Amino acid sequence: MHKGSCLCGKVTFEVDCDLPPPSACHCRQCRKHSGHFEASTDVPRDAVTVHGEAYVTWYxxxxxxxxxxxxxxxxxxxxxxxxxxxxxxxxAMGAFDTPTGTALERHIFVSDKGDYYEIADGLPRNEQ
Incomplete structure (x- = not known):
């Protein structure tokens, strides 16, 4: 069981499965939404329990x-x-409270990355 939360703790969640390796997305939307690039893992929706859903806003x-x-x-x-x-x-990987037991797998949308940083970890990169 993996647990996580938002900064203020109004939203918490549990994921009842192993976490697949995350990707780092450098697209413009992810950079605008997160403030940098966004690293996330894709999990089956039915393995996720969210508490405080009333505090989740969707855009x-x-x-x-x-x-x-x-x-x-x-x-x-x-x-x-x-x-x-x-x-x-x-x-979002940064929302997990507990050790995740996984590691970044690849970078995506690197053609959109910000000009203020370099990707130097040697992981595979997808232009889009």
């Missing part, structure tokens, strides 16, 4: 909806808009 973009705490603003979730087709949700 929809063209392909996904992004969940954040309405009190402290912590970025927490990323859901594909086609929830019937995609039965998973992405959870």
């Amino acid at each position: 929809a973009t063209n392909k996904a909806r992004r969940g954040f705490c309405s009190v402290c603003g912590s970025s927490l979730f990323w859901d594909p808009l086609d929830r019937e087709k995609h039965k998973w949700t992405a959870i």
